[in-house]
Amino acid sequence: MLELLLCSMLTILPDYLYRRYRQGKRLGKEITFYSVWFELRWGIITCLMLTVALITLIFYFHPSTTTATLFYRSVPIVPEINGRVSEVHVEFSAPVKKGDVIFKLDSSKQAAALERARRKIAEVDAAFLTAQADILKAEGQIQEAKGAYQQASDELDTKRELQKRNPGIVPQRDIEKLEVLLAGRQGALDSATAAKQSATTKVTALLPAEKASAEAALAEAQVDLDRTTIRAGVDGRVEQFTLRAGDIVNPVMRPAGVLIPANVGRTLSAGFGQIEAQVMKIGMVAEATCISKPWTIIPLVVTGVQDYIAAGQFRGGEQLIDPQQVRAPGTIVTFLEPIYPGGLEGVTPGSSCIVNAYTSNHDRIASKEVGALKGFALHAIDAVGIVHAMLLRIQALLLPVKTLVLSGH
Structure with missing residues (x-):
């Protein structure tokens, strides 16, 4: 309607004034309802053509959309394990801080596993004490075996020396017995030495490895127990x-x-028609009015334009994709943020909004890279954006009336 009124002021109104005051024709006499078309046909046709051209110009270079929403992210509260709820620490709706307990699961199984891991560590610690006692015992046995071996060795040396000085004085059978005894004492000494080595290896290698494994099992059990407590x-x-x-x-x-x-x-997300794909650019100035904050115009700036249309996506499967299955054309998703801090305060997340974006050619005109005629055309394109701005303000004024009265609720 505004475009039609604006175009009529440039076409129909001058035509009427010319015929009324220049030709002297009177409204209701020579200019009647039946003669309007014939008399003002050039102005009416020109007005309609200019109106269509102006509307096309405005809606193309200054796109508008009613599919704009203040999206927000939600985090599902999901435990890492299955279980039965034992405690609930929040109400139906409540604020939480990071780390606050939301609810707990039954943890009797995890607590038992944790206690078993602790007992295993205590068992390994006790084995350390036993192994150290075994080392002391092996050292005593080594000393005892060394003494017995030395005694048998001395006695055998004495018998051999006597036999060497006076052959036949010592029976050969006694010397053989002492040699066998000395070999047995050497075996006892080797056995005691091996027992000490085994106990030492157990203390220095085996038991530390068992304790590390038990501590890892304890940590794992603690993690499993912590998983039963779900926090924000x-x-x-x-x-x-x-x-x-x-x-x-x-x-x-x-x-x-x-x-x-x-x-x-x-961040406000808005879906513009595909025909505006070449117009929507990062840095464009925009305005929005939202249902949850009526009678307010929010200045915005385009911070991102999605390069893909969601309606065209598909997943590989067992069936071929038929383009005819895409019933509704997708939109160009753009992301807008308020120009001024706190611009979206008071707008409920998830609220639906109306958004206008405005093309600005000021930098191109100021760069002197365009001619005078093209510069005038770019000025005109920027100037007609005021019509869309007026329409947005009218929509902001009528939005509560349309929602509360005319919607039928």
Whole structure:
């Protein structure tokens, strides 16, 4: 309507004024309802053509969309293990800080495994004491074997010396017995030495390895026990949390609830028509009005333009993709942030908004790289953006009326 009024002021109105005051024709006499078309046909046709051209110009270079939403991220509250809920520490809706306990699962099995790992460490520590006692015992046996070996060796040396001085004075059988005895004492000494080596190896290598394994099992058991306590990973708010003691939770089949992180909803996502793909650029100035914050115009800037249209994506499977299956054309997703700090404060995350984006050719005109005619055209393109800005403000004024009165609710 605004475009039609603007174009009529340049076409129909001058035509009417010319015929009324220049030709002297009077409204209701020579200019009647039936003669309007014939009299003002050039102005009407020109007005309609200019209106269509102006609307096309405005909507192409200054795109608008009603599919804009303040998306936010939600974090599912999912335990890492299956289990039955034993304690719930938050209500249906409650704020939480990072690390706060949300709920606990039954941990009797994990607690028993943790206690078993602790007992295993105590058992290894006791084995250390036993092995050290075995070393002391082996050292005593070595000393005893050395003494017995030395005694047998001295006695054999004495018998041999006597036999050497007076052959036949010592029976050969006694010397052989002493040699066998000396060999036995040497075996006892070797056995005691091997026992000490075994006990030493047990203390220095085997038991430390067993203790390290037991400590790893203790740490694993502690981790399993900690998994039964589900904590908030980020600051935020738990919403619609209906979990109660006795419920079964499953990380695959049944999440426990939803945690909405704090400071969400700071980026507005808007879907513009595909025809604006060449117009939407990073750095464009935009404006928005949202249902949850009526009668307010929020200045924005385009910070990102998605290079892919979601309607065209597919996953490899057993069936071929038919383009006819894409019923609705996708949109060019853009991301907008407020120009001024706190611009989106008061807008409820998830709220629907109306967004206008405005093309600016000021830098191109100021660079003197365009001619006078093209510069004038670019000026005109930038100037007609005010029409879209006026329409957005009218929509912002009428939005509460349309929502509360005309929607029928």
